[in-house]
Amino acid sequence: MxxxxxxxxxxxxxxxxxxxxxxxxxxxxxxxxxxxxxxxxxxxxxxxxxxxxxxxxxxxxxxxxxxxxxxxxxxxxxxxxxxxxxxxxxxxxxxxxxxxxxxxxxxxxxxxxxxxxxxxxxxxxxxxxxxxxxxxxxxxxxxxxxxxxxxxxxxxxxxxxxxxxxxxxxRRTSRAHARLSEALRASQERFDILQHALNEAVWEWNPETGRVSCGPRLAALLGETFGSMGGGGKEWFGRIHPEDQERVERGFRAALDGDARLWTDEYRVQRSNGTWTRVVNRGVFVRDADGRLMRVVGAVEDRTEREELRARLALSDRMASVGTLAAGVAHELNNPLAYVLANLDFAREELRTALEPGSGVEPIAQALEEAREGAERMRLIVRDLKLFSRKDDERLEWVEVHRALDSAAAMAWNEIRHRARLVKDYQPLPAVYANEARLGQVFLNLIVNAAHAIAEGAAERNEIRLSTRVDAAGRVVVEVRDTGGGIPEELRPRILEPFFTTKPLGVGTGLGLPICQDLLTRLGGALEFESEEGVGTVFRVVLAAPERPQREEKGVSASKAPVRRRGHLLVVDDEPMVLAALQRTLNQEHDVTVFTRAEAALAWLEQGLPWDLLLCDVMMPEMTGIELYEVLAKRMPERVGHVVFVTGGAFTERAREFLGRVDPPRLEKPFDFQALRGMLEARLQMD
The missing domain is CATH 3.30.450.40 (GAF domain)
Structure with a gap:
């Protein structure tokens, strides 16, 4: 039917x-x-x-x-x-x-x-x-x-x-060439029709005159306006790369002197501007009935664009692998940093309590302070790595723009330091409802581009200025301004095109700015730029403030409660040293029971013993923190509000979906112990 x-x-x-x-x-x-x-x-x-x-x-x-x-x-x-x-x-x-x-x-x-x-x-x-x-x-x-x-x-x-x-x-053109060649073999009109009808990168060599006639596409490929080469074959072969020249000439001469009908070779040829392009050249030897060579007709295919595409796709693949590696490194550093910070805080506190003037332990206290400062710097680096490697997390949340901008600047510092001074000109901003990782990706790309627009070695004479403000329409505006060479006027219309780049092959993919534009468009914002040659460039991120969800204060709070209350805390983590550090740090203020397996914690809970808060890791072998939470929600639904996740990140689709859907209170590893103590006090006072 x-x-x-x-x-x-x-x-x-x-x-x-x-x-x-x-x-x-x-x-x-x-x-x-x-x-x-x-x-x-x-x-x-x-x-x-x-x-x-x-x-x-x-x-x-x-x-x-x-x-x-x-x-x-x-x-x-x-x-x-x-x-x-x-x-x-x-x-x-x-x-x-x-x-x-x-x-x-x-x-x-x-x-x-x-x-x-x-x-x-x-x-x-x-x-x-x-x-x-x-x-x-x-x-x-x-x-x-x-x-x-x-x-x-x-x-x-x-x-x-x-x-x-x-x-x-x-293939269609090749067949058309063959048909036209067969039908018009004896006439010069054949070549004229090929050039005008097909408009291909074609050429014809007349062995009697030595003249090489070129189609318009071949002239465009070479960067010339001529329709023929006065110097004939010698002029063409003179453009071939020195490393390829002898091989190509030898192969062409062998085909010419033999009885071959077809010749094909791939090599590099120089354009008029001095650059090199890779081509595939195919020729057909047209002979009369006696085998005498009448002419050679050929077509040139430019292979450079395809090779550049493959190289850029390979580079994009490597960059994706680097992002995955960064996420893995950050995740692996979470636990050791958590207990290093905890133990340093505990040692500092114990030493401060026992310290007596003139006891001679002041250098030890100073050494612990410096170690704590170094560990804190590593914690911030890990936080930034986690932020910029969250490729699959598209959850919208309230984002502090200055924090995302500072994280991007910290990640790009190695690119900036030898090229320019970094200047921050921040005005007070409201939080924006966006995706922090995606927004940070935009800022990082713009800052790195600004750094690359400035040559190394003159940092004291150049600057990259990060400025923020709220415009008259209530939109958040972030500007990244550099004192580089600026974008030439003829390139500005193409600067946001995918795969367009002025960087050398293998250095840039030409995808950074188009991706930034797309990300901002999806967030309801826009990407604008202005540039002047010899002065510099400014890229402007404009984040609109449309109707957004009412801001809710979810998650943990770092504010301290006015009255301290001793609580019974259950802590579940598969890293024993994290548990030891938490127990050592919190034991003076709370009763702490620790478990390395979620199954053991569940068995303890089912005994009906009293507890106030359950601090639980998300990603654990055997039973995960998610599974423990789900079992608790079924058997003790009235207590799920007493669960706090202490997590190094959600690295599975299920974990991301769960945290986005349930959104329980959480604290990110490696955590700040002052924030942890404040959160515990606040949560205990809520009961």
Missing amino acids: EHQRNVGFVVSGESTLAPLPPNEAARLEALWGYEVDPAPEVSFDELTRLATRLSGTPIAFIALMEREHLWFKSRQGLELRATARDMSFCAHTVFLGRTLVVPDTAADVRFRFNPFVAGLRFYAGVPLVNPEGFVLGTLCVLDTVPRVLTLEQIHGLEILARQVMHQLEA
Whole structure:
């Protein structure tokens, strides 16, 4: 039975069908014009492998949409060769004509009844759009579990989709070249038609005159305005990189002197501005019936853009790995720093109590003070590492802008110190409702960019100024101003484009500013900039103040209660030295019972013995703090308000979801013991 699918989505049985594009007949004609066959090809398989690496998914396809079915030119992770069009996720992408990301197919009305949802829970498809605007199919990635993609991952997939189209266009152009060459072999008109109709980077060499004629794209590649090379082949070969020149000339001469019909080589060639670009040069030797060479016709493909893309994607992958490593390092330092600080505080307090003038232990007390100061500096560094490595935590909260800005400046200090003085010009600001990690990421990127705009070695003559204010509209404004060279006027319109960078390959990805802009847009803010060559640049973060949730004072409070109360504290942590330090520090003011396993603490609780507060780590082996909390909520729901999490961070999806949903009082490791004592007093006074 044929379904009418001209407008809207149509439900057939238990599946939701995508409508046919309004230009379906012309779209199919365009697809068939590429004459793509299903045989595997390395160039396409490389792109799907790159797509899985970029997105972190196990499955990727290059899919082409026929009248009744979808078939795969390349596939990774699944041996499916084709599927019915009505069952395919990609039909929706083809209809929409834009990138489609479905974090959970089971939760999407278009897909939830599709039989593929049983095994494929995530889908992202980028349309393959040809130069005439027809959507031929998709580059898509899939996963067996729900997931989300970052902005840079989506941008990377869109670039890979364009590379797929470049491959298809190259094959269509190659076939067109062959047909035109065969039909017009005996006429100079053949070359004129190739240049004007195809507008490719083509060339022709006449062996009799030595003249090399160039198409417009080749002239643009070289940075020239000429249509031919007066010096002929010698001039072209003179542009080849010295390390490649002998090999290329030898190979071309061997093909020329033999009976070869085709010649191909890859090498570096110099542009008129002195830069080098990597090209693939292909030539066809046109001979008469007697085998005499009449002309050589060729086409040049610029490979530099593809190599730069691969290098930038590799750099992005390395940066993501660095972020993961930083998160792991910060987490591993939490516990030792917690008990180092606790023991230093305990030793200082004990020494201060026992210290008598002239006892000779003053140097020891001073040494402990200095050690405490160093440990506190490490605690702040760990806090900043945790802040900037929370990539998957998108929870909104009340954020102190100056704290996030100071953390970013501290993280960037090594980039700043040899280039400029750091000046802070802060005005009082209200807290903003945002994501602290994402906001800190924006500030860090802008500060590092400001530092890189200034050459090293003249720090006393340059400055990076961080200023904050509230504008007339009540918006929070943060400015990062540098005294660098400024952005040239011709580059300013492109400065926020993805992958555009003025830094050398391998140093910058060109994604920092576009990501900052996207993050701020999602927070209801904006990114602005002004620049003057020779004077410097200012980037301006504007955070709007729309309707926001009423601020609630959740979590722990560091304020001390007016009257101290001795409480019975239960402490659960899998690190024995953290427990020992907490017990040693708090025993004088409270009764402290410690457990290294959550199961042991639960058994103690079920005996009905009295207790006031339960301090519990989140991430523990066997039973976690989350599981202990959930059991307590079922068996003693009236006591869950007496649980305080002392945590080094939530490193699993479940932990992040739990802390965002339940939001119990918590104190971050490594903690400040004055804040811990104040929190305990405040919580005990609430009962």
